[in-house]
Amino acid sequence: MTVVSTFRTSFARGALGALSGLLAGYAALAVAELVASLVRPQTGPVTVVGGAAIDRTPAPVKDFAIRTFGEDDKLVLQLGILAALVLLGTVLGLVSLRHRRTGAAGVLLFGVIGAGAALTRPDNAGVADALPSVAGAAAGAAILYFLAGKLSPSSPTADAGGGADGWSRRGFLLAASVTAVASTGAGAVGRALTGRRGQGAVASRTAVKLPVPASPAPPLPKGVQLKVAGISAFTTPNKDFYRVDTALVVPRVDADTWRLRIRGKGVTRPRTYTFQELLDRPLIERDITLTCVSNEVGGPYIGHARWLGVRLTDLLRECGVKPPSQGGKADQLVARSVDGMTLGSPVEEVMDGRDAILAVAMNGEPLPFDHGFPVRMLVPGLYGYVSACKWIEEIELTTFDAYDPYWVKRKWARKAPIKTQARIDTPKPFARPAAGTVTVAGVAWTQHRGIDRVEVRVDDGPWQDADLAPQAGVDTWRQWSFPWNTTPGGHTLTVRATDGTGATQTEERTRTIPDGASGWHSVFVTAG
Numbered sequence: 001m002t003v004v005s006t007f008r009t010s011f012a013r014g015a016l017g018a019l020s021g022l023l024a025g026y027a028a029l030a031v032a033e034l035v036a037s038l039v040r041p042q043t044g045p046v047t048v049v050g051g052a053a054i055d056r057t058p059a060p061v062k063d064f065a066i067r068t069f070g071e072d073d074k075l076v077l078q079l080g081i082l083a084a085l086v087l088l089g090t091v092l093g094l095v096s097l098r099h100r101r102t103g104a105a106g107v108l109l110f111g112v113i114g115a116g117a118a119l120t121r122p123d124n125a126g127v128a129d130a131l132p133s134v135a136g137a138a139a140g141a142a143i144l145y146f147l148a149g150k151l152s153p154s155s156p157t158a159d160a161g162g163g164a165d166g167w168s169r170r171g172f173l174l175a176a177s178v179t180a181v182a183s184t185g186a187g188a189v190g191r192a193l194t195g196r197r198g199q200g201a202v203a204s205r206t207a208v209k210l211p212v213p214a215s216p217a218p219p220l221p222k223g224v225q226l227k228v229a230g231i232s233a234f235t236t237p238n239k240d241f242y243r244v245d246t247a248l249v250v251p252r253v254d255a256d257t258w259r260l261r262i263r264g265k266g267v268t269r270p271r272t273y274t275f276q277e278l279l280d281r282p283l284i285e286r287d288i289t290l291t292c293v294s295n296e297v298g299g300p301y302i303g304h305a306r307w308l309g310v311r312l313t314d315l316l317r318e319c320g321v322k323p324p325s326q327g328g329k330a331d332q333l334v335a336r337s338v339d340g341m342t343l344g345s346p347v348e349e350v351m352d353g354r355d356a357i358l359a360v361a362m363n364g365e366p367l368p369f370d371h372g373f374p375v376r377m378l379v380p381g382l383y384g385y386v387s388a389c390k391w392i393e394e395i396e397l398t399t400f401d402a403y404d405p406y407w408v409k410r411k412w413a414r415k416a417p418i419k420t421q422a423r424i425d426t427p428k429p430f431a432r433p434a435a436g437t438v439t440v441a442g443v444a445w446t447q448h449r450g451i452d453r454v455e456v457r458v459d460d461g462p463w464q465d466a467d468l469a470p471q472a473g474v475d476t477w478r479q480w481s482f483p484w485n486t487t488p489g490g491h492t493l494t495v496r497a498t499d500g501t502g503a504t505q506t507e508e509r510t511r512t513i514p515d516g517a518s519g520w521h522s523v524f525v526t527a528g
């Protein structure tokens with residue numbers, strides 16, 4: 001045998017070894033997906049490992065991911081996991097050429113990692129959650145062992161199409177093709193079953209007939225929406241509403257089987273409510289602006305919607321709950337979602353008369369799945385992570401001393417009222433507006449305190465009052481505009497707001513961690 005042909009043979013064998021590893025990984029994921037569709041769709045290995053990674057991501061890294069990838073952060077995470085699997089599959093495939101058992105054991109190790117991730121997720125529903133990872137890894141390990149066998153020099157199935165050193169190329173290719181086809185089939189069946197599972201939830205959402213509110217939202221004053229090109233829509237369409245959550249698979253909850261439990265400290269009459277029972281109550285409709293604590297100064301994680309739902313205080317009173325100021329024993333309300341997320345709100349604020357709501361509808365339609373169908377909570381004035389539980393299924397009354405919810409365990413603040421902020425929507429950073437009068441405009445918010453004043457500063461000049469659009473309510477953002485007479489060249493435009501208590505927002509820049517970013521938003525533009 002010549003040197004060249006030896007090299008060619010071993011190169012081909014190496015490539016096929018790597019291919020075995022990739023196929024084993026592919027088969028493992030497909031089998032896992034199939035099993036997950038039978039257990040629970042959110043127990044697939046990429047989902048649980050990704051979820052576990054999110055759970056364990058240090059706050060600064062999470063902040064970086066949100067800043068860098070925005071709402072694509074989950075996609076980036078999943079692609080990262082897949083890339084790692086491709087790499088490791090390749091390595092294990094090469095290893096298995098020499099050490100079949102080691103290669104197969106390596107695949108099994110991934111099953112252990114997946115199982116561990118599944119069992120430690122906050123929504124873990126028992127040992128069955130580990131099954132997809134275990135079954136997938138077992139299938140992957142068996143396939144790698146088998147395929148590597150086809151490549152081994154001592155393969156008893158060596159035939160005429162085999163390599164010069166005796167392994168069976170034809171046998172391998174046949175086995176590899178069968179693996180690829182069977183895996184693709186298993187994955188497709190899994191996806192179809194998962195899709196079918198979600199059908200009940202989709203049908204239950206389509207069937208919702210939204211009642212007329214007993215207490216409609218006051219009509220929006222004329223002019224809340226300024227007619228300025230480039231300014232945010234006052235009411236954010238559902239499809240454009242920002243989404244922030246830890247769910248790699250959006251929960252699809254069937255409203256017909258959904259229940260809300262209220263229990264805990266000081267709950268003298270614990271109760272469970274069905275979706276229909278909530279719809280049958282007198283509903284309130286309110287305009288509430290929602291903001292995420294991860295929103296940077298000038299950032300996009302804020303949206304406004306008209307919500308319809310049950311006044312939360314009414315339900316709590318029905319269950320015997322009293323705020324601490326009236327002798328109630330619990331000072332923290334922990335909302336728990338079907339995906340195991342926990343959010344803690346201060347009972348005093350929830351029950352102080354503001355429109356804390358268990359919402360069933362958003363801008364005239366049942367909640368979109370992304371935004372918490374069938375029911376989510378909202379407390380005006382508090383950041384989302386301490387109030388806005390989506391896919392809620394339980395409200396537990398407890399104390400701040402006794403329990404730390406999900407984000408508090410991860411170093412975010414226990415209490416987080418929304419900080420006063422103003423944002424310049426137009427002109428955009430580094431815009432080059434033509435000389436003349438340029439309309440600077442944007443939004444300002446400080447939910448539950450209202451916005452009293454917005455000021456704009458050009459470079460180091462004096463603060464000048466912006467024109468305010470009418471205030472829709474203390475729980476909504478407010479638009480503003482400012483006619484700027486440009487002078488040619490580069491300029492920094494800065495904005496600041498003053499809330500309804502007369503407090504002007506601080507210039508001090510802080511990070512989003514632990515309780516929301518502060519500081520003034522500014523943009524640099526070059527006028528013609």
Ligand SMILES: Nc1nc2c(c(=O)[nH]1)N[C@H]1C(S)=C(S)[C@@H](COP(=O)(O)O)O[C@H]1N2
Nearest residue numbers: 242243244245246292337341384385388390
């Ligand atoms: N179940 C669940 N609810 C959740 C979250 C989550 O991760 N899971 N994220 C919270 C956060 S941090 C915010 S800012 C709001 C965002 O709500 P939206 O996605 O509808 O805009 O939901 C809150 N409710």
Ligand SMILES: [Mo]
Nearest residue numbers: 292293384385
């Ligand atoms: Mo958030």
